[in-house]
Structures are given as C-alpha cells and as structure tokens.
Amino acid sequence: MNDTSAVSQIESLGDGAFVESFDETEGTMILNMGPVHPSTHGVLRLLLELDGETVLRCEPVIGYLHTGMEKECEDQNWRGAVTIVTRMDYLAPFFNEQAYCLGVEALLDLEVPPRGRYIRTLLAELNRVSSHLVWFGTQGLDMGAMSAMFYGFRERELILDFYEMVTGLRMNHQYIHPGGVWQDLPDGWLEACTAIVDVMPRRIDEYETLLTRNPIFLERTKEVGLISAEDAWGLGATGPIARAVGIDWDLRRDMPYEAYSEVEFDVPLAAEGDVYARYEVRVAEMRESVKIVRQLVDQMPGGDYKNMDPKITPPPRAEMARSMEAVIHHFKLETQGYTVPPGAAYAAVESPRGELGVYVVSNGGASPYRCHVRDPSFVNLQSLSKMVEGGLVADLIASIASTDPIMGGVDR
Amino acid sequence: METLWLDASEWRVRALALKAQGWWLADLCGLDGAGLYGPGEADHRFEVVSQFINHKSKTRLSVHVAAPGEPPTLPSITDVWPTANFMEREAFDMFGIHFDGHPNLTRILMPDEWEGHPLRKDYGVGKVDIQFKDQPLLQIDSPGQAPAGSKAGQSVDRLGQSAMVTSPLSEAP
Numbered sequence: 001m002n003d004t005s006a007v008s009q010i011e012s013l014g015d016g017a018f019v020e021s022f023d024e025t026e027g028t029m030i031l032n033m034g035p036v037h038p039s040t041h042g043v044l045r046l047l048l049e050l051d052g053e054t055v056l057r058c059e060p061v062i063g064y065l066h067t068g069m070e071k072e073c074e075d076q077n078w079r080g081a082v083t084i085v086t087r088m089d090y091l092a093p094f095f096n097e098q099a100y101c102l103g104v105e106a107l108l109d110l111e112v113p114p115r116g117r118y119i120r121t122l123l124a125e126l127n128r129v130s131s132h133l134v135w136f137g138t139q140g141l142d143m144g145a146m147s148a149m150f151y152g153f154r155e156r157e158l159i160l161d162f163y164e165m166v167t168g169l170r171m172n173h174q175y176i177h178p179g180g181v182w183q184d185l186p187d188g189w190l191e192a193c194t195a196i197v198d199v200m201p202r203r204i205d206e207y208e209t210l211l212t213r214n215p216i217f218l219e220r221t222k223e224v225g226l227i228s229a230e231d232a233w234g235l236g237a238t239g240p241i242a243r244a245v246g247i248d249w250d251l252r253r254d255m256p257y258e259a260y261s262e263v264e265f266d267v268p269l270a271a272e273g274d275v276y277a278r279y280e281v282r283v284a285e286m287r288e289s290v291k292i293v294r295q296l297v298d299q300m301p302g303g304d305y306k307n308m309d310p311k312i313t314p315p316p317r318a319e320m321a322r323s324m325e326a327v328i329h330h331f332k333l334e335t336q337g338y339t340v341p342p343g344a345a346y347a348a349v350e351s352p353r354g355e356l357g358v359y360v361v362s363n364g365g366a367s368p369y370r371c372h373v374r375d376p377s378f379v380n381l382q383s384l385s386k387m388v389e390g391g392l393v394a395d396l397i398a399s400i401a402s403t404d405p406i407m408g409g410v411d412r
Numbered sequence: 413m414e415t416l417w418l419d420a421s422e423w424r425v426r427a428l429a430l431k432a433q434g435w436w437l438a439d440l441c442g443l444d445g446a447g448l449y450g451p452g453e454a455d456h457r458f459e460v461v462s463q464f465i466n467h468k469s470k471t472r473l474s475v476h477v478a479a480p481g482e483p484p485t486l487p488s489i490t491d492v493w494p495t496a497n498f499m500e501r502e503a504f505d506m507f508g509i510h511f512d513g514h515p516n517l518t519r520i521l522m523p524d525e526w527e528g529h530p531l532r533k534d535y536g537v538g539k540v541d542i543q544f545k546d547q548p549l550l551q552i553d554s555p556g557q558a559p560a561g562s563k564a565g566q567s568v569d570r571l572g573q574s575a576m577v578t579s580p581l582s583e584a585p
Contacts, residue, residue: 062521234495235494236438236495254470255470346439346472357438359461361448363447363448370444370531372461374463379495379499382494
C-alpha cells in the first residue's frame with residue numbers, strides 16, 4: 001500500500017459503477033465491493049484487485065458510519081458518556097459500557113459491590129451469546145444456509161427479552177454506570193435467566209446439527225480465509241480470530257476483571273486459522289458463556305447493586321421520597337454531574353470480538369477530556385486482507401463473516 | 413499500570429526494545445494536551461499514547477510520546493507492529509499528527525477532502541458545518557467561533573442557523 005494504492009488509482013477515474021478500472025495488458029480489474037452490499041455486514045467497502053476470480057489485493061475503506069462519538073463523549077458528563085459508548089459496537093453494548101465504566105472507576109478509585117459486579121458479568125456473558133448468535137446467523141446466511149439466520153435470531157430474541165426486562169431496552173441500554181448498575185435486577189429475573197440457561201445448550205446442539213458436519217458448509221469454510229499465527233499476532237488480532245490460530249489469550253481468564261475470577265470456564269482454542277476454526281471457537285464460546293451464566297445465577301450475592309456513594313451515583317427513588325439530602329444529591333448529579341480527579345486510565349474487557357479497550361483521560365472536570373475506544377472490529381479488520389489475498393471472491397464472503405466486523409464499532 | 417513518557421527521537425529505539433522484551437501493542441491513539449497541561453507544564457501540545465500488554469507477565473504498560481513541531485510529527489512504528497497502521501491513520505485523521513515512514517498515511521474515518529482534524533480541542537462540536545464534496549464551504553472565521561456578522565452571544569448550530577447560547581450553570585442564581 002503506497003502511492004499506487006487502489007484508492008488513489010480510482011480517484012483519477014472519477015465516479016464509476018462497481019468496476020473501477022480494468023487493466024487490459026495485465027488482465028486485472030479493480031472492483032468496488034460495498035459500502036452497500038448485503039454480505040459486507042454494514043457499510044464496509046472493500047477495494048478488490050482481481051485477476052479473474054482470484055483476489056490479488058484487498059483494501060478495506062471505512063468511515064461510512066463515522067459519527068464522531070469519541071468527540072461527543074467530550075461534551076457529556078461522566079455518566080452521560082455511557083449513552084454514547086453503548087452505541088458504538090451495537091451488537092455488544094454491555095461490553096462498551098463495561099469497559100468505559102471500568103476506566104472511570106479506575107480514575108475515581110471506586111469500588112463496585114459484589115452484586116453489581118455479578119450483574120454486569122451476567123449481562124456481558126448473555127451479550128456474548130446474543131452477539132455470537134448474530135454472527136452465527138450471518139455466517140450461515142452468507143454460506144447459503146438461510147435457516148441458520150432464523151434459528152440464531154430465535155434465541156437472540158429470548159436474550160433480548162431478558163435485557164428488556166432488566167434494563168428496559170433491547171439495545172443501547174445505558175444500564176452499567178460508573179459505580180455499579182442503574183437498577184437492581186427485577187422480580188422474576190431468576191426464572192427468566194434460568195429458562196435461557198436451560199434452553200441454550202440444547203439449542204446450540206441444534207445449530208451444530210445445521211452446520212458443523214454439513215458437507216456444503218465444510219466445503220466452503222475448511223482451509224478458507226487462512227491466516228498464520230504470526231500475521232494475526234502482528235496485526236493485533238484478538239478474540240476468536242486469535243484463538244482460532246492457537247493464540248491462547250483471553251482477558252477474562254488471564255487478566256480477570258469483574259466476577260470472572262470467581263467462575264470456572266475454559267477458553268476454546270483451535271489451531272487451523274481458517275473460517276471453520278473460527279466457527280468452532282465461537283460455538284464453543286457460546287457454550288462456555290452459558291456455563292458462566294449458570295454459575296453466576298447460582299452464586300449471585302445479595303447486597304447493594306451499586307456503590308452507594310451519593311456523590312457518584314444517584315440515590316434510590318424510594319429514598320428521595322423521604323430524604324431532602326437525597327433530593328439535593330440527585331439534583332446535583334443530574335444537573336452538574338461529578339468531577340473526576342485528573343489522570344488517565346486504560347481498561348479493557350474481552351468483548352465477543354476481542355480486546356475492547358477504553359482510554360479515558362480526565363483533566364479534573366465534569367466531563368471526559370478524552371475517551372478513546374480501542375474497538376476490536378477496527379483492529380481485526382486489518383487481518384481481513386491477509387485472509388482473503390490469494391483466495392476466491394466467494395471465499396472472501398466467508399472470511400468477512402468470520403471476521404465479524406461491526407461497523408458501528410469500526411467507525412465509532 | 414506503569415506509564416512511560418518518551419521523546420519523539422527515542423520512540424523507535426524504545427519501541428524495538430519493548431518488542432524485544434515481549435510487549436505487544438494493543439492500542440495507539442492521539443491526545444491533544446491543549447486543555448490538559450497548564451502553562452509551562454509541557455513544551456508540546458500533541459502526544460501519542462500507546463497501550464502495551466505483556467502476555468507473559470500479564471501486565472500493561474502505557475507509553476506517552478510527545479509529538480513536537482508543526483505539523484506534529486513522530487516516526488511511524490508500522491514496521492515494528494503492523495497493527496499500528498490503522499491506529500496511526502486514525503491519529504493522523506483526528507489530530508493531524510504525522511507519522512514519518514507510514515506506508516499510506518491518509519484519512520481513515522473522515523472523507524478524504526475534509527478540512528481540519530475533528531478531535532483537536534479547538535474544533536468545536538456542532539459548530540462546524542457538515543461539508544459535502546463539491547459543496548461551497550460555509551465561511552467560518554476561525555474554528556469554534558461564530559461566523560462574522562452574527563450577533564455576540566450566539567453560536568451556529570450544525571445547520572448554520574443561529575441559536576442562543578444557553579448555559580444552565582452560568583444562569584443559576
């Protein structure tokens with residue numbers, strides 16, 4: 001990628017159709033895939049240099065969903081910025097909120113009570129399942145197995161209903177706040193959560209009967225979209241992409257945060273580094289997440305669901321009906337927010353796509369001075385070129401689905 | 413978490429040394445120190461903050477590198493860690509920090525013809541018109557300022573219409 005990059009080549013050609021240029025002597029073609037294409041999972045645009053059906057070069061062009069969320073965070077108070085970060089990776093909103101809140105809590109030196117930590121971990125693990133279900137559906141759909149989409153979205157609906165019950169919303173929850181969570185779990189959460197935990201293992205078996213030994217699916221995914229461990233390591237790939245080439249690293253196990261040190265789970269690994277290996281890792285991860293959720297439900301502690309420091313979190317509603325002090329605290333928090341001591345912190349969580357890090361800087365004011373999000377989709381997209389170069393266009397579709405990029409997170 | 417402050421001149425040498433010690437680049441982003449440092453506290457405005465992980469010792473390291481000059485310039489580390497490619501492009505796009513030796517230092521999130529660097533502190537939210545390709549630009553005297561001719565105390569929202577500045581804090585008794 002230098003001055004003769006595909007992007008600058010097409011600049012000179014002006015607006016065209018999908019085919020940007022055709023080199024008659026070499027027989028190569030520069031083709032525009034996306035940004036509006038059903039299998040690019042959002043507004044991802046790929047500039048492809050093709051020799052017939054073979055991809056010679058692939059250059060992701062991003063920014064079509066860029067809305068300046070990092071800048072908007074700087075205009076919010078510390079609690080309000082949660083509403084912004086939760087919209088970044090829209091399939092895994094709890095992870096965005098969690099990473100941001102862990103960063104702010106590190107700056108504030110604020111402790112989250114055990115119940116708050118457990119609720120966050122519970123929702124995050126359910127979120128991993130619901131996010132992987134969308135991946136499962138789209139991976140199947142892109143490979144021609146349309147029923148995978150129907151099955152995946154059926155169970156996702158179960159989990160989304162649970163979110164709605166707990167947070168009031170199906171996505172973009174703004175449920176996790178610095179210091180804990182917005183509200184305690186509602187009545188009936190235990191039954192609803194147990195129902196999900198009971199039904200999921202059987203349903204995951206069902207998905208596997210659809211795809212795992214399906215000859216067409218195997219044909220389309222085995223030894224397709226290969227990436228070596230060195231490349232994945234150098235390009236900063238994390239999450240299932242890294243674990244599918246045998247990089248044994250999971251932040252939940254290796255640098256535990258929240259309640260992960262108190263539950264037992266395995267980190268699924270594969271060695272082949274192809275689309276099928278990433279499929280195996282993600283399906284196994286869903287099973288592990290269900291295992292974690294079951295343990296969290298059994299071990300759910302009582303007590304406060306958030307840090308009750310009235311300077312940081314608003315008092316419970318019931319208390320405001322009795323106490324003038326509580327009303328004043330609530331008013332101050334809602335109108336001015338709170339200040340955070342100057343400093344910088346980086347907090348990372350293991351999102352369904354890899355390391356999701358938030359770098360927050362405070363200058364002592366009432367809003368974040370800088371809030372940078374290291375989104376795994378953004379970083380993982382760099383390994384896509386390595387996976388597809390030398391392969392066929394049809395295999396490119398399989399590789400995009402297995403990278404699982406969420407453009408809201410890529411472009412922020 | 414340990415933090416290192418480095419000068420631009422030693423960045424590449426230290427980056428290679430960090431790699432040899434097993435540090436892995438997790439994140440790299442720009443930072444505008446305009447509202448962060450008091451007068452005399454720092455002789456640079458922009459810096460680049462990198463986050464590293466050591467997978468063996470399971471520790472993290474944060475490295476701040478000052479980017480001196482106008483435009484602020486740093487050596488690129490894409491050849492040390494290829495993952496820095498997108499990250500450095502983002503820092504260039506958002507802060508105008510140049511990386512010497514980067515293979516393709518172009519805008520990554522903003523449109524190619526965009527002017528200015530949005531995450532700089534003198535680039536206000538909602539105060540700059542959304543500018544599309546081949547459209548005449550709205551003239552704004554300086555970033556973050558209302559255009560000439562508008563009344564004092566008014567700012568321009570993103571549609572170019574005037575709106576009264578209201579600050580709930582300044583009006584509180």
